[in-house]
Amino acid sequence: MQLDSNKRWTFAIITTAAAIAAMQALSRRARLLFGGAALSTTKATARLPPMVPPNLDAAQQALYDTIVDTRIKVIGREALFDDAGALRGPWNPEVASPALGQHLERLATAVRTENSLEARVYEVAILAVGAHWTAQFEWYAHEKIARKAGVAEAAFPLIKALAPPEQLAGILEPDEAA
Numbered sequence: 001m002q003l004d005s006n007k008r009w010t011f012a013i014i015t016t017a018a019a020i021a022a023m024q025a026l027s028r029r030a031r032l033l034f035g036g037a038a039l040s041t042t043k044a045t046a047r048l049p050p051m052v053p054p055n056l057d058a059a060q061q062a063l064y065d066t067i068v069d070t071r072i073k074v075i076g077r078e079a080l081f082d083d084a085g086a087l088r089g090p091w092n093p094e095v096a097s098p099a100l101g102q103h104l105e106r107l108a109t110a111v112r113t114e115n116s117l118e119a120r121v122y123e124v125a126i127l128a129v130g131a132h133w134t135a136q137f138e139w140y141a142h143e144k145i146a147r148k149a150g151v152a153e154a155a156f157p158l159i160k161a162l163a164p165p166e167q168l169a170g171i172l173e174p175d176e177a178a
Contacts (some may be wrong), residue, residue: 050086051095059098066105067091074112075141089137119149124176127151127159151176 049055056064067087071080079088086092094101115122123146130138143156154171168177 048093048096050082050084051092052085056095059102060095063098063101063105064095066102067094070105070109075145079141079144089141118175120146120151120173121176121178123149124151124155124159124172127156131160131162 051060051064053061053064064087068080071091080091082088082092087095090104091101094104112122117125123142126138126142127146129135130142139160146156147153152171152173155168155176158168158171165177
């Protein structure tokens with residue numbers, strides 16, 4: 001099925017928002033189970049135990065390996081791992097709960113790889129939704145990817161500040177601003 005630009009953009013935003021909401025829900029569940037503060041890019045040890053080999057059961061290890069294999073080339077080692085070797089962002093809580101985490105990973109992979117949007121358009125959608133929901137890790141991980149994809153430098157502070165679309169006119173490409 002071929003979608004027009006507006007429908008593709010809407011689909012990208014909805015699926016990205018759903019993925020972020022699911023990851024935030026998992027983070028809340030992990031905080032309830034293990035105690036700690038909100039999801040951020042700081043060390044995972046502040047919120048829950050670092051989920052690192054060899055302290056993982058078989059299901060946790062399988063998910064950990066899948067996440068590393070699929071994400072390291074996309075966001076890089078610095079964004080993926082903290083100093084203890086635990087996965088940053090949503091991935092440490094996902095590994096803590098692999099029954100839910102594996103489904104979140106499948107959703108995130110599908111959203112990332114099975115869409116018809118150019119990378120720069122997709123990354124603008126992620127940054128806009130991440131900024132709206134104050135999803136610190138989404139911004140941390142995707143800002144570099146968006147730059148590499150060719151999003152205009154002047155757009156980043158405006159998106160982060162939740163500027164209205166008219167302020168982004170002439171900065172973002174028309175398909176990015178759709």
